[in-house]
Amino acid sequence: MNTALRETDLLSNAVITEAVQLIEQTGSLDDAAAMREAVVQQREPAARIAQRASALGRRIGLQAELARAKHWAPWIALALVLLIVFAGLALAGNVVGGSERRINIMVALVSLLGVHALTLLLWLVGLVVPLNSFNASFGWLWLALTARVAGGKQGQAPVLLRAATQLLARARLLPWAFGFVSHGIWALSFTVVLGALLFALAFRSYTLGWETTILDPGVFVEGVRLLGWAPGWLGFPVPDAATVLSPVTKAADQRAWALWLTGCIVAYGLLPRVFFALVSALVWQRRKPALQPDLAAPYYRKLLARFEAMAPATIVDGDPGPEHLSAPAGLAAGETSDVLVVVGFELPPESAWPLPGLPAAAAPVLRIDGSAAQRHELLDTVARLRPRALLMACHAASSPDRGTGRLLRELLAHCGECRLWLVAGDAAAGQRWRRWLVDTGLERVTAHDDLATALQGWT
Structure with missing residues (x-):
């Protein structure tokens, strides 16, 4: 618990420090008292920079804004989760809620997995090639909504949002942080869809099949075989070529189709999202120490030089001889x-x-x-x-x-x-x-x- 609290404090201090740097891009703040406070209370250069930023942040309301964001963040996440749950229920209802109780198996797969597959592909490509696709992810939406609700456009929340994303990008954590939130929400959505789908298939009678006007039936035979590889490895039944081509709707065949559809959702929807959510969490744990301001940047080098100029002369009391130290140049x-x-x-x-x-x-x-x-x-x-x-x-x-x-x-x-x-x-x-x-x-x-x-x- 204490370790988690310290990590939270370190991340908050890093966000405040980065936010002050962004604010001072438009003009330096009056920091005389903050500089003196930092020199007196801290010895390490990085700690002095953080102490100065903390003092300035309190004066302009950054800590209060960040506290409001932390208060609203779980509620915004809960609202997104509820939204996805209802969307998942609606999607499952569209698949099994028809009055004729007929399910086109291929249309159902595209409906349930299409958007998920596209967004997952964009996320994977974005790990290699920088894209703006993360701005459309659930993670970015959660962070942006939290900033908006906590402070609106007039407060300091937009600056804190920029500071947080800048830190995440510098630590190479931006896709992983947003990805963890997105994968978690998608995994929850698939859990709800599977629950609703299995409940409907268990207690109502449906006719599952496929239809085509221009495609050769062999395309469906091969498609079912290829798509059934992963579900089959997990233990789900895969309809054979005779079942796919047979117009007879035996109860055993309908059960095989239903379990094949369920296995495809588990294998290609739920499990990839759970896997990548775990990977994102591991990458976060490994790289989060890098969520610190870049002290090599010119802005921070200038601050470090000012701190060095303010440092008092080091005097060894055991030395009885006279001091031969030059006096500071003073202010112009x-x-x-x-x-x-x-x-x-x-x-x-x-x-x-x-x-x-x-x-x-x-x-x-x-x-x-x-x-x-x-x-x-x-x-x-x-x-x-x-x-x-x-x-x-x-x-x-x-x-x-x-x-x-x-x-x-x-x-x-x-x-x-x-x-x-x-x-x-x-x-x-x-x-x-x-x-x-x-x-x-x-x-x-x-x-x-x-x-x-x-x-x-x-x-």
């Missing part, structure tokens, strides 16, 4: 908004905040104590706002450490420039901080002893 002028973010970082508890002198244009004004939760909140906010400048107020008397350097590197990836305001410091403290910035490769971060200098360009 066209990628930032005209916003100043002010942050109070690990200030003494007794320090008032916000400190006097901050410009009214600063938004937001935050204060963090260095905890992981508050750092993540700050990074999410900065990633969403993309400020032109970020001012971090630090206690000058405190000593900068690896945690401070890691935070500055992560912030630099989401803003145009970063400045430090060394609160309540002196020349020696300022010199210590500036030397530390140079030693750790953070020369892009400027340190200022007074607020006026730090706010230059904003007042």
Whole structure:
């Protein structure tokens, strides 16, 4: 049960991820918060892409639409099954429901097996040669009706339908998935037809035979012999040439004809559909792990590059030496908004905040104590706002450490420039901080002893 639930979740995540990719073909979504969430919560590249898509999907309603589709899918399947059952009953009724109780054996075979044979042939050809015949199958009809009922033309259901079929096609599962549904419905239809046919033949008297105007009787003799090979192998009686050509309607001959007709429906209708339904199920089980987005596609390669750019620098705490890591390049002028973010970082508890002198244009004004939760909140906010400048107020008397350097590197990836305001410091403290910035490769971060200098360009 748990394995089935996990597989369902994996397939749902794959459909959501593919649907987001299709939506972004017409324009990128605002994904700053989703990217930060993915980086914080996941480590593997594929999991980060799925996490980002999940966050965006919740915002635009993809998960809700998919949940509605899952709710309606079994009901749509049941409606199709009932439709086929009634169609099977009607077909059986046409064969045995005549007022004269005469059955033309060849016409009955064509009526019961003709459409089935044609659709099965198209499905088999479609396994080798790509065709649009699957769009006319019961499987496609079931999927399309589910999408239509769940969301209509105005919701996200059409996108989810495209995403699902795109995943199935990429995994080479499209004919097998649609085929499983189609074969299952056809098998059920033949079961109903056989039940109705056997019931009528068991409790009513019929005259079975053949008629022709232009064909030679030998054609029917040979046709009965060839068609009777598979039913005969299954144990059904096959009328011989004398029975076929005899105009006498003995009870034993009528029974042989009736069982031959039943055997043909079983051998050429029911059993092939059951067999191919089982084959389709086995192929699905084998190939379903391939139902994943194509991470080699340019769209996903671009996302992976963005995730790599956001990744924090790896710091080995056991290494006492100085860090010699280059700072991130930061955002270009066209990628930032005209916003100043002010942050109070690990200030003494007794320090008032916000400190006097901050410009009214600063938004937001935050204060963090260095905890992981508050750092993540700050990074999410900065990633969403993309400020032109970020001012971090630090206690000058405190000593900068690896945690401070890691935070500055992560912030630099989401803003145009970063400045430090060394609160309540002196020349020696300022010199210590500036030397530390140079030693750790953070020369892009400027340190200022007074607020006026730090706010230059904003007042």
